[in-house]
Amino acid sequence: MGEVDPSFVQAPEHRPKSSIIVAEGIPLIDLTQIKYQDQDTLLVSDPVAIQGLVQEIGSACKNWGFFQVINHGVPLDKRQRIQDAASKFFSMSLEEKLKVRRDELNVLGYFEAEHTKNVKDWKEIYDFNVQEPTFIPPSSDENSIQFQWDNRWPQNPPEFREACRDYAEEVEKLAYKLMEIIALSLGLAPNKFRDFFKHNTSNIRLNHYPACPYPHLALGLGRHKDTGVLTVLAQDDVGGLEVRRKSDGEWIRVKPIYNSFIINVGDMLQVWSNDAYESVEHRVMVNSEKDRFSIPFFLKPALYTDVKPLEELIDEKNPPKYKPINWGKFRATRLLSNFVKSNVENLQIYHFKLSQ
Ligand SMILES: O=C(O)CCC(=O)C(=O)O
Numbered sequence: 370m371g372e373v374d375p376s377f378v379q380a381p382e383h384r385p386k387s388s389i390i391v392a393e394g395i396p397l398i399d400l401t402q403i404k405y406q407d408q409d410t411l412l413v414s415d416p417v418a419i420q421g422l423v424q425e426i427g428s429a430c431k432n433w434g435f436f437q438v439i440n441h442g443v444p445l446d447k448r449q450r451i452q453d454a455a456s457k458f459f460s461m462s463l464e465e466k467l468k469v470r471r472d473e474l475n476v477l478g479y480f481e482a483e484h485t486k487n488v489k490d491w492k493e494i495y496d497f498n499v500q501e502p503t504f505i506p507p508s509s510d511e512n513s514i515q516f517q518w519d520n521r522w523p524q525n526p527p528e529f530r531e532a533c534r535d536y537a538e539e540v541e542k543l544a545y546k547l548m549e550i551i552a553l554s555l556g557l558a559p560n561k562f563r564d565f566f567k568h569n570t571s572n573i574r575l576n577h578y579p580a581c582p583y584p585h586l587a588l589g590l591g592r593h594k595d596t597g598v599l600t601v602l603a604q605d606d607v608g609g610l611e612v613r614r615k616s617d618g619e620w621i622r623v624k625p626i627y628n629s630f631i632i633n634v635g636d637m638l639q640v641w642s643n644d645a646y647e648s649v650e651h652r653v654m655v656n657s658e659k660d661r662f663s664i665p666f667f668l669k670p671a672l673y674t675d676v677k678p679l680e681e682l683i684d685e686k687n688p689p690k691y692k693p694i695n696w697g698k699f700r701a702t703r704l705l706s707n708f709v710k711s712n713v714e715n716l717q718i719y720h721f722k723l724s725q
Pocket residue numbers: 574576590595602604609610651653662663664665
């Protein structure tokens with residue numbers, strides 16, 4: 370088996386425990402009621418009809434920051450096609466995959482050296498943006514780095530690009546439906562968030578966690594919070610995702626449920642909601658026998674968006690907890706720190722907290 374490369378080894382306090390808590394787990398929510406809605410028509414022609422669902426999703430966002438959905442309306446064949454394409458892509462030679470490798474300037478494509486909290490993850494990934502081309506606002510800062518946001522499509526497998534695009538279209542619709550419900554759950558107009566996504570920077574990531582001989586030392590993905598607004602994650606049947614339970618800080622394993630999606634609140638929704646909903650830490654265990662694949666869709670606003678607590682949610686008793694965060698700058702700073710391994714913590718939303 371040989372020695373493990375030390376760059377993968379987690380500090381003892383962050384290593385996986387030998388006992389797994391499955392417990393109650395994150396809430397499971399049935400979306401049958403909104404399954405057939407199109408994203409162009411508001412759901413709330415009859416808000417009373419979906420009141421129960423709004424409440425369920427609101428409590429899940431508040432108490433867990435995570436939930437799982439079934440009967441979500443994303444066609445299974447499109448999910449299967451992207452899963453197959455991902456598996457074929459990752460099974461190609463490293464040389465082939467490196468042709469579309471991400472670097473300091475090209476932020477999309479293949480990457481096999483990601484560090485989370487400065488420890489290397491046991492995984493390889495492929496990122497693409499959902500909106501092509503990504504809308505880049507003119508920069509007012511001459512010194513800012515001009516990243517390349519163009520998708521870097523591999524030549525093989527030939528069906529890759531189409532499978533990615535078809536799936537993205539469906540999962541994006543689901544994300545917008547969920548954002549309407551989330552708006553309602555915060556007492557906002559259902560279309561409150563819509564304009565933020567006109568020039569969105571949402572992306573999809575294909576994750577491949579190869580079987581790992583050191584499951585007690587390494588993690589597939591170290592503990593982190595998602596920076597965007599909302600994540601819609603498809604995981605396969607291997608399992609390994611753990612969520613930090615808000616009530617007591619325990620790591621709870623998310624049990625795979627066939628054809629379900631895992632939804633979680635991202636940092637930007639935490640800021641918009643002025644901490645009503647929090648972005649929760651999660652991490653991924655590796656498996657010593659099986660490879661695991663997962664596909665998160667990260668809903669993200671336009672680069673020019675200044676994210677700040679929404680006016681409707683603040684008043685004298687509940688003053689804003691954050692200074693405005695320019696999404697483009699926040700993202701650029703994080704991209705730079707993710708690329709180089711450094712010993713300082715990368716930029717987090719609490720750096721923008723206002724003292725109360
Ligand atoms: O693979 C998973 O289950 C989670 C992936 C994840 O958290 C991420 O890519 O941000």
